[in-house]
Amino acid sequence: MAQLQLKDIRKTYKNSPEETLKGINIEIESGEFLILVGPSGCGKSTLMNSIAGLESLSGGSISINGRDISQVPPKDRDIAMVFQSYALYPTMSVRDNIAFGLKIRRQPRDQINAEVSRVASMLQIEPLLDKKPSQLSGGQQQRVAMGRALARRPKIYLFDEPLSNLDAKLRVEMRTEIKRLHQQLNTTIVYVTHDQIEAMTLADRIAVIKDGELLQLGTPKEVYETPANQFVASFIGSPAMSFIPITVTETDQGLAARVTGANRETLRLPLPQGLSPYLGRQITLGIRPEHISQPEAARIEHPLVTRAELTIEVTEPTGPDVIALIRLNDVAVHCRLNPEHPARAGEPTQLMFDMARTVYFDPDTGQRIG
Amino acid sequence: MHDTNTRPFSISRVAIYATLIVAMLVYLIPVVVMLLNSFKTTGDIRAGNLLALPTTWTLEGWSKAWSSACTGVQCEGVHGFFWNSFRMTVPAVLISTILGSFNGYVLSKWSFRGSNLFFSLLLFGCFIPFQVIILPMAFTLGKLGLANTLTGLVLVHVIYGVAFTTLFFRNYYVSVPDALIKAARLDGAGFFTIFFRILIPLSTPIFMVCLIWQFTQIWNDFLFGVVFASGHGQPITVAINNLVNTSTGVKEYNVDMAAAMIAALPTLLVYIVAGKYFIRGLTAGSVKG
Ligand SMILES: Nc1ncnc2c1ncn2[C@@H]1O[C@H](COP(=O)(O)OP(=O)(O)OP(=O)(O)O)[C@@H](O)[C@H]1O
Numbered sequence: 001m002a003q004l005q006l007k008d009i010r011k012t013y014k015n016s017p018e019e020t021l022k023g024i025n026i027e028i029e030s031g032e033f034l035i036l037v038g039p040s041g042c043g044k045s046t047l048m049n050s051i052a053g054l055e056s057l058s059g060g061s062i063s064i065n066g067r068d069i070s071q072v073p074p075k076d077r078d079i080a081m082v083f084q085s086y087a088l089y090p091t092m093s094v095r096d097n098i099a100f101g102l103k104i105r106r107q108p109r110d111q112i113n114a115e116v117s118r119v120a121s122m123l124q125i126e127p128l129l130d131k132k133p134s135q136l137s138g139g140q141q142q143r144v145a146m147g148r149a150l151a152r153r154p155k156i157y158l159f160d161e162p163l164s165n166l167d168a169k170l171r172v173e174m175r176t177e178i179k180r181l182h183q184q185l186n187t188t189i190v191y192v193t194h195d196q197i198e199a200m201t202l203a204d205r206i207a208v209i210k211d212g213e214l215l216q217l218g219t220p221k222e223v224y225e226t227p228a229n230q231f232v233a234s235f236i237g238s239p240a241m242s243f244i245p246i247t248v249t250e251t252d253q254g255l256a257a258r259v260t261g262a263n264r265e266t267l268r269l270p271l272p273q274g275l276s277p278y279l280g281r282q283i284t285l286g287i288r289p290e291h292i293s294q295p296e297a298a299r300i301e302h303p304l305v306t307r308a309e310l311t312i313e314v315t316e317p318t319g320p321d322v323i324a325l326i327r328l329n330d331v332a333v334h335c336r337l338n339p340e341h342p343a344r345a346g347e348p349t350q351l352m353f354d355m356a357r358t359v360y361f362d363p364d365t366g367q368r369i370g
Numbered sequence: 371m372h373d374t375n376t377r378p379f380s381i382s383r384v385a386i387y388a389t390l391i392v393a394m395l396v397y398l399i400p401v402v403v404m405l406l407n408s409f410k411t412t413g414d415i416r417a418g419n420l421l422a423l424p425t426t427w428t429l430e431g432w433s434k435a436w437s438s439a440c441t442g443v444q445c446e447g448v449h450g451f452f453w454n455s456f457r458m459t460v461p462a463v464l465i466s467t468i469l470g471s472f473n474g475y476v477l478s479k480w481s482f483r484g485s486n487l488f489f490s491l492l493l494f495g496c497f498i499p500f501q502v503i504i505l506p507m508a509f510t511l512g513k514l515g516l517a518n519t520l521t522g523l524v525l526v527h528v529i530y531g532v533a534f535t536t537l538f539f540r541n542y543y544v545s546v547p548d549a550l551i552k553a554a555r556l557d558g559a560g561f562f563t564i565f566f567r568i569l570i571p572l573s574t575p576i577f578m579v580c581l582i583w584q585f586t587q588i589w590n591d592f593l594f595g596v597v598f599a600s601g602h603g604q605p606i607t608v609a610i611n612n613l614v615n616t617s618t619g620v621k622e623y624n625v626d627m628a629a630a631m632i633a634a635l636p637t638l639l640v641y642i643v644a645g646k647y648f649i650r651g652l653t654a655g656s657v658k659g
């Protein structure tokens with residue numbers, strides 16, 4: 001049970017001209033599962049290493065339960081970390097890997113043995129205890145790496161892309177396993193991932209980082225439905241959100257925008273009244289695949305919902321639904337259709353646009369405006 | 371693979387084996403000549419040709435080389451010098467290897483301000499020819515009161531060898547993932563615990579490389595031995611030179627050959643025992659994390 005507070009964390013590597021972390025502020029509740037996402041090189045690992053004490057800070061402070069630990073050496077921070085490469089000690093058996101931290105802390109032998117068995121049974125790795133890491137599969141190594149972290153019963157767990165070296169099926173299994181462990185142990189976890197499905201399914205809150213800055217911190221639902229800016233919107237969600245340049249115009253049924261399809265079909269998209277300050281200006285419409293679907297009677301009466309017939313360019317069946325590609329104002333746009341809906345490449349089909357759920361961005365700043 | 375197995379007499383195969391056999395002969399002939407002649411009598415050598423088998427096999431040459439041949443003024447064979455070489459080589463190899471592994475650890479995993487400059491300067495040490503340091507080294511040893519002592523000779527070899535061993539270990543440890551060190555630090559391990567419990571157990575191949583390299587270099591060294599040691603303290607390389615150059619009466623090639631074999635045997639033995647690690651350590655530096 002530990003609350004973790006990151007206050008204006010700054011980090012500049014001594015051999016690098018640029019600041020890698022530019023003032024990160026996050027308060028992580030006790031028992032919270034916080035996920036850090038962001039493009040490669042944005043500073044996620046740097047932030048994790050700073051929390052663990054493996055890198056010194058250039059500014060700001062880190063507190064656990066209100067106690068400033070910025071100057072405390074890593075071994076006394078009571079933090080465990082699971083690395084992407086697992087970092088198992090290659091010359092030690094699985095048992096010794098798990099026990100290493102306890103031995104160094106000079107715990108009594110029987111206590112260490114009890115702890116190793118507890119962890120091994122929790123992760124179902126008892127049969128592996130006497131093997132060397134090189135004799136294990138990737139998934140097994142992953143479990144051992146988690147076991148090593150669990151054995152010390154730390155206050156806070158840090159996971160730096162723990163699943164990215166596993167194949168897709170194993171990754172899904174381990175994801176469930178980690179979620180189960182978190183519910184069981186109820187500890188504070190900070191977790192880095194590239195995989196946004198991992199982020200959406202595991203997180204209590206998601207922190208999106210870019211170039212060493214925190215762009216948005218919120219629940220998966222908040223980050224997905226109301227992204228703070230165009231970058232967050234494009235980073236979260238798969239297939240990604242499409243961005244269409246539109247001009248806000250006034251019609252007798254309220255604000256609207258006129259867009260053109262691939263075959264010069266024009267359609268009128270109703271816009272929310274909140275965009276009236278942007279009347280006559282160009283803005284960016286952010287539209288997710290599920291915002292364009294087959295027409296549905298229950299939704300079609302909504303004032304911000306409209307329908308149109310458009311030509312499908314490509315279809316990609318995924319099983320539960322079909323991702324279809326259309327073109328609006330010369331931008332490729334994904335739609336998520338029911339497989340029962342007749343949609344064939346090169347042919348026109350009826351589509352429903354749910355403009356009540358789309359988002360809008362200022363094209364100059366990239367910030368969300370409605 | 372399959373192709374070459376089913377056609378054992380392809381031209382390229384024959385060419386490869388022929389080249390290998392020629393190369394092997396080129397390297398083996400001197401050893402064979404030395405061995406054969408070390409078992410001959412002096413008369414036999416003068417009568418027959420170098421490659422012929424001995425007409426009578428005798429250990430005379432070997433026993434004379436070991437215990438009674440003249441090296442300069444004294445005539446006690448090379449055995450004393452053989453042990454000199456041992457007493458010089460073993461500590462020098464061990465000390466330089468241990469220092470090298472420690473230096474390599476610090477340089478690869480705990481880089482400090484100026485550590486790259488430090489490493490570059492150290493590398494410089496690998497390229498300095500022996501001859502350049504003789505005078506300053508003689509001066510330094512004199513100041514330290516170690517001139518003409520075995521300790522002094524060991525010191526010279528350690529100093530000269532540390533540049534190489536540091537290079538070997540540093541390059542080996544660079545390939546050990548940093549995450550391993552981070553994990554150990556979080557587990558509570560300190561500077562020395564990480565070195566002894568994590569890195570040293572990983573280092574067998576590179577230790578072997580260093581041991582062989584250093585043993586060969588130091589055992590075979592002539593120049594430092596001839597300059598920094600004298601009389602009874604000289605290593606076997608110097609003694610052989612003296613033995614061959616001592617001209618009293620007829621040249622005893624059998625004794626010379628036997629003495630040379632005695633001098634070469636320890637390095638040969640080290641290669642046979644640890645050679646496979648040498649190849650492995652040189653090629654596969656990396657450790658899976
Ligand atoms: N030890 C270091 N010295 C200098 N610069 C570094 C060091 N470690 C990382 N950096 C730089 O800091 C930036 C952030 O690196 P970091 O490893 O934190 O990124 P990341 O978000 O974890 O990326 P990835 O998703 O690829 O793991 C990068 O530009 C990187 O080049």
Ligand SMILES: [Mg+2]
Nearest residue numbers: 044045046160
């Ligand atoms: Mg990283």
